[in-house]
Amino acid sequence: MVSARAEFADRGYDAATLRGIARRAEVDPALLHHYFNGKAGLFAEVVAIPLDTSAIVKSINDGPTAELGQRVVRTFLSVWESPDGRDRFVALIRSALSNEQAAAALREFLTRELLTKVAARSGVADAELRASLAASHLVGLAIVRYVVMIEPLVHASVDELISLVGPTLQNYLVP
Amino acid sequence: MVSARAEFADRGYDAATLRGIARRAEVDPALLHHYFNGKAGLFAEVVAIPLDTSAIVKSINDGPTAELGQRVVRTFLSVWESPDGRDRFVALIRSALSNEQAAAALREFLTRELLTKVAARSGVADAELRASLAASHLVGLAIVRYVVMIEPLVHASVDELISLVGPTLQNYLVP
Numbered sequence: 001m002v003s004a005r006a007e008f009a010d011r012g013y014d015a016a017t018l019r020g021i022a023r024r025a026e027v028d029p030a031l032l033h034h035y036f037n038g039k040a041g042l043f044a045e046v047v048a049i050p051l052d053t054s055a056i057v058k059s060i061n062d063g064p065t066a067e068l069g070q071r072v073v074r075t076f077l078s079v080w081e082s083p084d085g086r087d088r089f090v091a092l093i094r095s096a097l098s099n100e101q102a103a104a105a106l107r108e109f110l111t112r113e114l115l116t117k118v119a120a121r122s123g124v125a126d127a128e129l130r131a132s133l134a135a136s137h138l139v140g141l142a143i144v145r146y147v148v149m150i151e152p153l154v155h156a157s158v159d160e161l162i163s164l165v166g167p168t169l170q171n172y173l174v175p
Numbered sequence: 176m177v178s179a180r181a182e183f184a185d186r187g188y189d190a191a192t193l194r195g196i197a198r199r200a201e202v203d204p205a206l207l208h209h210y211f212n213g214k215a216g217l218f219a220e221v222v223a224i225p226l227d228t229s230a231i232v233k234s235i236n237d238g239p240t241a242e243l244g245q246r247v248v249r250t251f252l253s254v255w256e257s258p259d260g261r262d263r264f265v266a267l268i269r270s271a272l273s274n275e276q277a278a279a280a281l282r283e284f285l286t287r288e289l290l291t292k293v294a295a296r297s298g299v300a301d302a303e304l305r306a307s308l309a310a311s312h313l314v315g316l317a318i319v320r321y322v323v324m325i326e327p328l329v330h331a332s333v334d335e336l337i338s339l340v341g342p343t344l345q346n347y348l349v350p
Contacts (some may be wrong), residue, residue: 005186011273015190094272096323098186103323111325126339132319132328133339140315141322144307148271148278148314150285164301164308168343 004032005046008091018042043102046091057117068121069134069170073162076138081158086146093143122174134172139163179207179221183266193217218277221266228325243296244309244345248337251313256333261321268318285310297349309347316340 003024007016018039022029036042060071079085095102119131143163145153178199182191184329193214211217235246265279270277294306316336320328 015273049334097269097272097318098190107323107325115325129327129331130339132325133316133343135325136315136319136328137312137343138315139318140311140313141308143272143314143318144311148282150282150290150307150310152304154313156304160301160304161308164305164347166348168308168312171343172274172339 001046004042005087005091006047008043008095009087011094013121016043043095057114060118061121065121065174066170067166068118068173069168070162070166072134072138072169072173073165074158076142077158077161080142080146089142090100090147093139093147118173124175130172130175135168137165137168137172176221179217180262180266182261183218183221183270184262191218215253218270221263232289235293240349241345242341243293243348244343245337245341247293247309247344247348248340249314250334251317252333252336255321256315265322268314268322275325278326293348299350305347309344312340312343312347 004021007024009020010016011020016028016039018032021042022032025032032042033136036045056075060068060075063071092102092106096106097103115131115135116128118134119127122130124130141153144150145156179196182196182199185191186195191214193207197207200207206216211220222231231250235243235250238246246249255264267277267281267283271281272278290306290310291303293309294302299305316328319325319329
């Protein structure tokens, strides 16, 4: 599973191969094919979004409304700052950009599990558009900081980012 | 060139092949290899950032400071709303996420040609970090709206986006 995650993270869904994963894991490709129902099945296992999204939504929504934006940024960065979380999400984003199935997975996850639940909080008419703009900012932040690695964003501290991006998300989510 | 752009946009840098491009263009792959110095050379031609970045920076910087954020969003979306611009940038972003050479190209372009020039305007101490946060929001906006296609962002009008994202970028760029 570690090998598969590394292969998808390095190469994206389309360029990753069972052969490459098998080589990293030092096992027979046929074995992977048999146990995981091919590349798609293995990918589904690897990027399986942790099942505690309700805990994430709870930790975002629990607390003063005035600090909602800050909590969203802190929660988001805490996932990306862990090497395991980073690999998962880099793989997911790369794949979403080159594969419609992965894009649908990311889209559904973001919309159903997070956006509508966080948007429900504010009650303004364009809450869902605002939530999707907040999400787009977070997606871009992750890509620029962890994948494309543009300075000075790469070396900004988590606290700096919370203090700059928190108010931005706050304006989107609780206008 | 149209075929190469389509191949890179559809498959990303790593999965695209000279053979695939040649098939789309109905020419001999050896011809492409000869004239463009292989896949890397062809890619460089395809994603060649239009040479009028100074015109872009000028059109962003010309006008009242109070509307800088709006002008950045309008300029950015005008590129993405044109099918040709969209294909170029989708190819560039996909490739930047799976290929270090393309990531370096995007990084250098954004930093040298746009970020530092727009950041120079505000004069605050963390102007470059703020400019890179603004850029990250735009990158995420493009990905969510044009590639991963999350609603309701896909169907928001350009004017709606300018009115919502403009003030956000304004806060980053001219605090």
